[in-house]
Amino acid sequence: MTTSDDLWLINVRWVSVDGTHQVGPIRLERGRLALGSTAEIPTNAKVVDGRGGLVFPGLVDPHVHLREPGRAYKEGIANGTAAALAGGVTTVLDMPNDQPPTTSPGLVAAKKRRFASQSVTHFRLFQQATMQGPTRVATDIAGAKVYLARASSAAPVTTVARLSRIFAAFPLVAIHAELEEHLLAPTAGPHHLRRPVAALTAGLTLVEEALRRLPAGRRPRLVLCHVTGHAELAWLRRMKSEGFDVWGETCPHYLLLTQDDAVAAGAALQVNPPLRNAQDRDALWAALQDGTIDFLATDHAPHTPAEKASPLPPSGVPGLEWLGPFLVTLAITGRISWRRAVELGCANAASCYDLTGHSGLQEGCAANLALYVDCRTALPVLTRAGYCPYPDFGFAVRVAATFLDGEQRYCNHLLTGELQ
Ligand code: DOR
Ligand code: ZN
Numbered sequence: 001m002t003t004s005d006d007l008w009l010i011n012v013r014w015v016s017v018d019g020t021h022q023v024g025p026i027r028l029e030r031g032r033l034a035l036g037s038t039a040e041i042p043t044n045a046k047v048v049d050g051r052g053g054l055v056f057p058g059l060v061d062p063h064v065h066l067r068e069p070g071r072a073y074k075e076g077i078a079n080g081t082a083a084a085l086a087g088g089v090t091t092v093l094d095m096p097n098d099q100p101p102t103t104s105p106g107l108v109a110a111k112k113r114r115f116a117s118q119s120v121t122h123f124r125l126f127q128q129a130t131m132q133g134p135t136r137v138a139t140d141i142a143g144a145k146v147y148l149a150r151a152s153s154a155a156p157v158t159t160v161a162r163l164s165r166i167f168a169a170f171p172l173v174a175i176h177a178e179l180e181e182h183l184l185a186p187t188a189g190p191h192h193l194r195r196p197v198a199a200l201t202a203g204l205t206l207v208e209e210a211l212r213r214l215p216a217g218r219r220p221r222l223v224l225c226h227v228t229g230h231a232e233l234a235w236l237r238r239m240k241s242e243g244f245d246v247w248g249e250t251c252p253h254y255l256l257l258t259q260d261d262a263v264a265a266g267a268a269l270q271v272n273p274p275l276r277n278a279q280d281r282d283a284l285w286a287a288l289q290d291g292t293i294d295f296l297a298t299d300h301a302p303h304t305p306a307e308k309a310s311p312l313p314p315s316g317v318p319g320l321e322w323l324g325p326f327l328v329t330l331a332i333t334g335r336i337s338w339r340r341a342v343e344l345g346c347a348n349a350a351s352c353y354d355l356t357g358h359s360g361l362q363e364g365c366a367a368n369l370a371l372y373v374d375c376r377t378a379l380p381v382l383t384r385a386g387y388c389p390y391p392d393f394g395f396a397v398r399v400a401a402t403f404l405d406g407e408q409r410y411c412n413h414l415l416t417g418e419l420q
Contacts, residue, residue: 005030007406008041012050012371015057015331017347017360019339026055028367031406035363048408050371053400057342058090058368059324060349060358062142063174063225063249063297065316066092068114070099075302075384077118080320083300083382084121085402085410088324088370091358092121093142093349096128097152103128108138120409122368124353126174130154131162135169142353143172143223148203149180149195149272156180163210167220172353174223174249177203177232178273186312192259192274197231200273204235211244221245223352226299228254228273229280233287240292247294247352248287252326253317255284256390267313269389271301288336288344295349298323302385318385322395325379328372329396357405367406372397380412 012024014035025041027034041047066080067073075083084092094115096102102111108127115123124142129135132155137144146166150156157163158180167173182199204224211219224232227250239246253271258278262269269275287293301316308314324345331341342360350358357366375398381388402410 006045007408008045008047009050009055009371010041010047012053012055014055014361015338015342017342017362019337019342021338024050024055028403028406031367032364033361033367035361048371048401050400051373053371053373054328054397055361055369055371056088056324056328057346057360058358058370058402058404059088059327059345060091060093060295060353060355061089061298061300061320061323062093062223062295062349062353063095063251064092064300064320065095065097065302066300067302068098069111073384074304074307077115078120079382079384080300080302081119081121081123082410083318083320085404086380086382086399086412087321088372088399088402089320090121090368090370090402090404091123091355092119093124093126093353096126096145097147099153101128101130101152101154102126103130103133103154105136105138108141121404122357124355128152128154129157129166129170129173131157131159135166137169143174143221144170145174145176147176148206149176149178149183149199151176151272160206160209160213163206164213167210167214168218170220172221172223174225175207176225177207179203179206190259190263191270191315192262192276195272195274197229197276200228201231204232208235208239219245221247221352223247223249225249226251226254226273226297227284227287227293229276230283233283233292236292247348248292249295249297250284250288250293251297251299252319252322253389255281255288256393257281267308268387269317270313270315271299271317272315285335289340293344294352296323296327296344300383302383304384305386317389318383318387319389321379321382322388322390322393324370324372324399325375325395325397326393329394332396367403370402371400373400
């Protein structure tokens with residue numbers, strides 16, 4: 001039944017779960033999707049004219065650092081989730097290396113209250129599992145995040161025994177696999193040499209040993225965060241082929257940039273783990289196609305321009321505003337299929353993290369989606385980091401509007417005066 005409360009998206013195409021393109025209109029009926037509706041549009045209905053634009057599912061960004069509590073000046077929940085909407089992202093999974101680190105059920109609950117009052121997207125939170133204390137597991141989290149190298153005031157996890165205990169306690173663990181003892185001093189040459197691939201291979205050996213210590217039925221699902229190249233891909237392929245429940249995540253910056261770019265750009269492209277060489281970058285593209293990589297994330301890790309300009313700049317790059325335009329451009333230009341774009345952008349992360357409403361555009365599902373139109377000008381920068389790490393990518397589209405549970409939450413007014 002149609003009502004005047006429904007929102008109609010007319011003059012649009014949309015991408016179905018199997019990657020085929022369908023012709024609209026789309027009715028957003030009490031937050032749910034009615035696709036290709038042939039019902040007559042009521043005269044006083046709310047209508048958005050998409051002017052031939054493309055509707056793609058709302059993305060899941062399973063790896064962001066919005067910096068609350070403790071360092072909201074770097075981004076904050078409100079600004080970071082606004083940047084997410086600008087990038088077509090409707091769910092973010094926020095990392096726990098806050099100040100103080102979000103390590104206990106109590107701290108997770110307090111952080112959840114912050115998000116509930118400020119977030120303009122759906123969200124889930126990670127709990128940081130550390131070297132100390134009992135492993136008390138918060139309810140309703142995305143999972144545990146384990147850093148094998150320091151990324152907050154909490155000591156990194158560096159022993160097999162501790163890792164095994166964490167694995168036994170949490171049903172899902174996301175891993176930053178660089179191992180602390182293999183990192184060199186900040187003054188020891190270019191960033192990629194200070195954080196060598198050897199730190200990752202040692203970390204993955206530790207992770208595997210800890211997993212194998214547990215009986216198969218007690219092992220957690222494991223997400224290998226921000227895969228940078230050959231070393232992690234070989235590990236993922238071997239573990240997957242042995243039947244381990246391991247998932248691979250990578251980020252646009254590893255697909256688009258190399259260590260040479262980082263050397264040339266300096267702090268703006270300093271990120272952990274570091275950008276690698278061209279062979280690693282190329283291997284990631286193959287892994288996007290063959291399923292070794294399961295989903296994309298931005299690892300949105302903003303720092304202020306002043307911090308990046310300091311003598312010992314912090315690591316991390318922003319990414320949220322560009323995730324949707326990046327992914328949709330890959331499909332438009334044929335670098336990946338449309339079906340794969342849906343898997344990499346939302347459906348696989350939704351199944352890994354058990355998120356509802358993000359399995360792709362399906363009749364009756366929650367209306368989380370974004371409207372993409374041709375890109376003729378630079379994309380907006382909302383992050384407090386103040387820059388796009390890959391401005392020369394050649395975005396074919398931009399986000400004109402983003403809808404969360406059927407409500408229009410973002411509209412790029414400056415560029416789309418035609419949208420209501
Ligand atoms: O570059 C990074 N920045 N890598 C991390 O693991 C942490 C992140 C941050 O929080 O800034
Ligand atoms: Zn991160």
